[in-house]
Amino acid sequence: MLLIAIASISLIVGGIGIMNVMLVSVTERTREIGVRVAVGATEEAIQLQFLGESVMLSLVGGAAGVLGGIVGSYLVGQTLKWEMQMSVEAVVVAALFSVAVGVFFGYYPAQKASHLDPIEALRYE
């Protein structure tokens, strides 16, 4: 129960981190979004781009977590002379959670990017 609570809080904190990074990215790339819309990107295309970037970010985080888990387990196993067992299910669940976190916390920044007024975005300094 304690482990689930810690994992949940970590997920939420990590997710908020992703959302912040994506919101900063949307602000920094306002002109780029304006140009993309001007050359024909639809709202859906912009949304998909930023959602994709958010998922990539969370997947990299997930992969780092899995790698950290494997290395940690190995070190603990070596130290305490325990046999190490890899659970494929746990890796798959971690990857799925990463994608879910990316989609959930990337949704708002992606929405914000896709709803920018292209005229204002092109003038953004």
Add this chain to the structure above:
Amino acid sequence: MLATNQSTIAPITAVDAAVICVEDIHKYYELGETRVHALRGVSVAVHGGEFVALMGASGSGKSTFMNILGCLDRPGSGRYLLEGVDVSQHDKRALALIRNQKIGFVFQGFNLLARTTALENVELPTLYSKVSNEERHTRASEALAMVGLADRAEHFPSQMSGGQQQRVAVARALVNRPSILLADEPTGNLDSRTSVEIMEVFQDLNDKGLTVVMVTHEHDIAEFAKRVLVFRDGKIRKDEPVRNRPRASEVLKTLPTLED
């Protein structure tokens, strides 16, 4: 001089057909409790193969008009026919498709993506159209060759001069073979010689049949167009052809080069 590659120029519209036909368009903006009347009944037709310069002071309505021509904004009332199709009531998705297929944009600040090469910048509009990777690459290379930058394809914007960056922006505008090229103060960030070089590019493209509409504050630059529209208080106050239009290529011979 520009490479003469005719094959990639936009399908040339019949010279007599009105590519742009604007009928009595009005545009209002609500600024708090104030209602700003940006356009007060503008009507104009631009035919295939024309090169039009829009002039006017800040707040005269020319930028609003340009945004409507570029399908980035819709008129409050009136009609805008692009190649005979009324686009004034199109939804956002349809307007995005028109911007992608029929309109090429060139901006004052170039607006290139800093972390991508010239070639990738030119490819950008094709990412939003159904074009194969091979075709995308070919078209972008041809567009860069057309503006004389075939040898700069792998350079990043930071490795190019302002004039070269603007040429890349022109190539990006041409890559989907649009019907019209819209340029919003394309020489605003450039020195005199580079400005005339960009006008040379525009005149060459226009000679090949591309319709060009350009906003400019500079009379010298407007002279390179075939026709000048002057905006004031949301209306077109003057619409006249340019007499004794200079050829940019000739003017360039009289201007000092960087080495001089």
